Amino acid sequence: MESESFIVMDYLIIALKLIVGLSILNVWLVQYNKNTRWRGGNAATLKEEFDEYGMPSGSVYFVGFIKVALAVALIASIWVAGIGYYAALGLAFMLSGSILMHLKISDPLIKSLPAAIFLTMSLAIAFL
Numbered sequence: 001m002e003s004e005s006f007i008v009m010d011y012l013i014i015a016l017k018l019i020v021g022l023s024i025l026n027v028w029l030v031q032y033n034k035n036t037r038w039r040g041g042n043a044a045t046l047k048e049e050f051d052e053y054g055m056p057s058g059s060v061y062f063v064g065f066i067k068v069a070l071a072v073a074l075i076a077s078i079w080v081a082g083i084g085y086y087a088a089l090g091l092a093f094m095l096s097g098s099i100l101m102h103l104k105i106s107d108p109l110i111k112s113l114p115a116a117i118f119l120t121m122s123l124a125i126a127f128l
Contacts, residue, residue, distance in 0.1 A: 016121045024071035053101045088125035095119040
């Protein structure tokens with residue numbers, strides 16, 4: 001019986017890795033230039049969102065590279081041992097920054113909801 005609970009936990013962690021990783025890739029590679037209800041301030045694109053936050057113009061590319069790399073590493077960790085913990089913690093750190101940026105510009109809390117959900121999932125991946 002005990003081994004069955006480990007198997008269920010393994011599948012849960014795999015599912016969380018896929019959900020978080022694919023969601024981050026969706027935001028940065030598919031939705032990059034699309035208006036969504038989660039954008040900070042009145043931004044219609046990710047680049048505009050970083051402008052709303054008062055971030056330097058090139059920071060969107062740096063943050064995007066880091067988030068995409070961590071998302072790919074998180075998905076790869078399904079097959080490659082030893083990187084999932086670090087990828088999940090890295091994403092948790094980056095998602096915390098996302099939440100702080102929404103708070104910085106006094107966005108309604110609902111705009112931070114996706115980042116908060118993925119932050120929670122990332123911490124679960126790292127510590128379960």
